[in-house]
Amino acid sequence: MNFLVLVKQVPDTEKVKIDPISGTMVREGLDVTMNPLDSHALELAVSLKEKLNGSVTVLSMGPMNTIDVLRDAIALGADRAILLSDSALAGSDTWATSLALAKAIEKLNIAFDLMICGEKSTDGETGQVGIELATLLDLPVVSYVSELIDLTENFVVVKRSVEDAHEVWKAPLPACLCVLKSVAEPRLPTLAGKKTAMDAKIEIYDTESIGINREEVGLKGSPTRVVKVFNTKIARNCRIYADKDILEGIERVVGLIKAVRDGEVG
Amino acid sequence: MILVLNNKIDRSSFELLSKARKLADKASMKLAFLLMSNSKKDVQQLARFGPDMIVLAVHEKFNRFSLDPFLSTAKKIFAKYSPSIVLAPATTFGRTLMPALAASFRTGLTADCTELDVDEKGNLLQTRPAIGGNVMATIVTPTHRPQMATVRPGVFEIVEHRKDDVQFIEERIEDLSDRCQLISVEPKQAGARLEDAKIIVSVGKGLRKKENVEVAFKLASLVKGAVGASRAVVDARWLSHDHQVGLSGKTVKPRIYIAAGISGAVQHLAGMQTSEIIVAINKDRYAPIFKVADIGIVADAYWVLSELVQRLGRENDESGG
Numbered sequence: 001m002n003f004l005v006l007v008k009q010v011p012d013t014e015k016v017k018i019d020p021i022s023g024t025m026v027r028e029g030l031d032v033t034m035n036p037l038d039s040h041a042l043e044l045a046v047s048l049k050e051k052l053n054g055s056v057t058v059l060s061m062g063p064m065n066t067i068d069v070l071r072d073a074i075a076l077g078a079d080r081a082i083l084l085s086d087s088a089l090a091g092s093d094t095w096a097t098s099l100a101l102a103k104a105i106e107k108l109n110i111a112f113d114l115m116i117c118g119e120k121s122t123d124g125e126t127g128q129v130g131i132e133l134a135t136l137l138d139l140p141v142v143s144y145v146s147e148l149i150d151l152t153e154n155f156v157v158v159k160r161s162v163e164d165a166h167e168v169w170k171a172p173l174p175a176c177l178c179v180l181k182s183v184a185e186p187r188l189p190t191l192a193g194k195k196t197a198m199d200a201k202i203e204i205y206d207t208e209s210i211g212i213n214r215e216e217v218g219l220k221g222s223p224t225r226v227v228k229v230f231n232t233k234i235a236r237n238c239r240i241y242a243d244k245d246i247l248e249g250i251e252r253v254v255g256l257i258k259a260v261r262d263g264e265v266g
Numbered sequence: 267m268i269l270v271l272n273n274k275i276d277r278s279s280f281e282l283l284s285k286a287r288k289l290a291d292k293a294s295m296k297l298a299f300l301l302m303s304n305s306k307k308d309v310q311q312l313a314r315f316g317p318d319m320i321v322l323a324v325h326e327k328f329n330r331f332s333l334d335p336f337l338s339t340a341k342k343i344f345a346k347y348s349p350s351i352v353l354a355p356a357t358t359f360g361r362t363l364m365p366a367l368a369a370s371f372r373t374g375l376t377a378d379c380t381e382l383d384v385d386e387k388g389n390l391l392q393t394r395p396a397i398g399g400n401v402m403a404t405i406v407t408p409t410h411r412p413q414m415a416t417v418r419p420g421v422f423e424i425v426e427h428r429k430d431d432v433q434f435i436e437e438r439i440e441d442l443s444d445r446c447q448l449i450s451v452e453p454k455q456a457g458a459r460l461e462d463a464k465i466i467v468s469v470g471k472g473l474r475k476k477e478n479v480e481v482a483f484k485l486a487s488l489v490k491g492a493v494g495a496s497r498a499v500v501d502a503r504w505l506s507h508d509h510q511v512g513l514s515g516k517t518v519k520p521r522i523y524i525a526a527g528i529s530g531a532v533q534h535l536a537g538m539q540t541s542e543i544i545v546a547i548n549k550d551r552y553a554p555i556f557k558v559a560d561i562g563i564v565a566d567a568y569w570v571l572s573e574l575v576q577r578l579g580r581e582n583d584e585s586g587g
């Protein structure tokens with residue numbers, strides 16, 4: 001059974017600092033890390049491989065520092081790591097990202113039974129790449145997968161979590177799953193794993209070697225354009241109740257709640 | 267044409283139609299609603315929110331959402347009506363169908379918009395929170411059509427807009443195939459839905475321990491409200507992710523939002539700052555939550571919630587005889 005896990009590098013948001021003046025994220029000097037949801041996707045693949053035999057390939061598109069993230073993936077049990085990196089890819093939106101990844105998968109003939117993506121990244125947060133990519137590859141896709149129930153040679157059975165229900169779906173292989181955190185709890189890398197990763201070969205390809213036209217990816221090939229970025233600061237005039245006024249504040253809240261609950265207002 | 271897609275008639279449908287009506291008027295476009303459903307639901311109620319046309323596609327396979335049948339149907343409708351703007355709610359439905367549609371039509375898709383506008387030329391200005399909710403980005407799709415966006419439920423106001431010449435069209439749907447097969451469905455427990463609650467009592471790490479969260483449920487049930495939570499509380503497994511409010515949780519806009527023991531990180535604010543009245547309870551007089559609040563109480567969160575329960579509970583006893 002062969003698995004393909006799509007991983008994205010993201011800035012380490014847990015350590016993110018916010019510029020107090022511009023209100024934006026300070027990206028300089030930030031380490032990159034594996035998109036947290038993708039580490040759950042990877043763990044699912046690795047644990048299944050250990051049970052069923054086969055291999056796990058990780059594929060990423062990103063700047064050269066993505067190599068570190070791919071080494072981490074190998075330390076965690078991936079067998080093969082592929083990076084698609086080229087200045088022509090910079091600024092790709094989800095369409096251009098999916099197109100480049102789809103072409104790489106086709107050109108490199110990456111064979112898999114199950115393709116696994118995270119639900120979304122922690123920076124772009126669109127949750128679109130997995131589904132767009134699966135559509136380009138014409139794979140059946142199940143999104144919001146919370147649990148893998150069964151995997152055989154021909155099909156996969158998964159639990160899907162939506163607003164009003166848990167559903168169980170069966171999909172034929174090869175298929176794509178976009179997974180939630182709950183599918184698997186990532187392990188920590190072992191010393192042996194880290195050693196393997198240090199010597200492991202990371203395969204790196206540019207647009208030319210994949211046969212991607214530079215015009216159809218990156219900023220140029222992206223249908224969407226970011227035209228404005230601005231801060232979100234809204235302030236209200238807060239009436240503060242402290243110390244001896246606290247009970248007065250509580251009474252005011254009781255009054256407001258009653259008005260809304262009993263429909264006196266609006 | 268602006269086309270709104272959904273698989274059910276719910277609040278998000280009304281919100282999207284209300285907003286799309288304004289856009290359609292501004293850009294002189296027609297507004298259509300496509301409902302893909304397993305039965306002829308009461309589509310009449312959609313007419314109250316301003317569509318020029320309601321298109322109904324009925325098929326038994328639309329019982330629960332699965333990509334294949336919905337995608338092939340939506341593709342047919344696109345081909346027939348050539349919409350220039352397509353909107354869907356950013357629910358598990360919209361967030362799965364729309365990317366597949368965008369990829370099929372080689373066009374752009376903006377995720378999870380919280381603001382939409384349109385210029386006279388019909389270019390859609392799509393605004394969404396990005397980079398952890400710290401900034402808003404406005405995105406356009408200048409040369410590709412349709413322009414597509416998913417829209418956060420709970421953000422737009424529902425506005426009635428009656429038209430007396432709404433057109434109803436039923437599309438014939440045949441031969442739908444699905445590579446995936448639905449095995450079973452287990453409904454989630456229905457509490458007061460966070461998105462619909464008029465009063466939300468939200469708890470943060472300032473409640474100090476898991477057991478203390480119970481008081482928020484007591485208060486919520488007294489006021490017919492729902493319980494929300496910060497991500498820190500969800501991460502600590504005091505409450506499930508269904509309760510999370512914020513950038514990576516739900517966007518809510520209740521009449522009253524009570525933030526108890528929540529610091530007010532931008533990612534939390536992203537999900538609740540448009541609430542009508544915000545009450546913040548925090549021990550720290552300088553907690554950022556007070557900047558977006560209307561009423562601030564500087565005290566222990568558990569104690570204040572308990573006081574509210576006592577006072578509101580007592581009133582209930584009295585009025586109940």
Ligand SMILES: Cc1cc2nc3c(=O)[nH]c(=O)nc-3n(C[C@H](O)[C@H](O)[C@H](O)COP(=O)(O)OP(=O)(O)OC[C@H]3O[C@@H](n4cnc5c(N)ncnc54)[C@H](O)[C@@H]3O)c2cc1C
Pocket residue numbers: 006007008009035037038059060061062092093094095097101116117118119120121122123124125126127128129130224226374375376377394396397403405
């Ligand atoms: C402020 C801002 C707003 C943006 N808004 C939009 C928008 O609305 N629409 C749009 O089309 N683009 C948008 N983008 C661009 C988008 O962030 C990039 O296209 C990004 O490369 C992929 O999208 P994502 O981060 O949302 O990933 P998601 O779609 O959230 O990622 C889902 C999964 O896809 C896989 N994946 C994603 N990226 C890669 C990768 N590079 N390599 C391997 N696997 C990957 C992973 O498994 C991941 O878990 C925006 C960018 C910024 C900076």
Ligand SMILES: Cc1cc2nc3c(=O)[nH]c(=O)nc-3n(C[C@H](O)[C@H](O)[C@H](O)COP(=O)(O)OP(=O)(O)OC[C@H]3O[C@@H](n4cnc5c(N)ncnc54)[C@H](O)[C@@H]3O)c2cc1C
Pocket residue numbers: 013014122398469470471472473474495496497498499510511512513514515516526527528529530531532533534537547548549550553565566567568
């Ligand atoms: C990409 C990303 C996405 C995120 N998405 C979300 C999201 O969707 N929703 C969300 O909420 N967060 C989100 N976060 C996390 C967010 O940044 C904060 O970490 C989180 O909101 C903090 O939760 P909190 O206020 O409960 O906890 P804390 O930050 O620990 O704050 C606790 C507060 O309680 C107060 N307090 C302490 N003791 C008491 C007491 N006895 N009585 C009263 N007050 C007391 C403290 O003064 C403090 O203000 C996200 C973060 C990232 C990076």
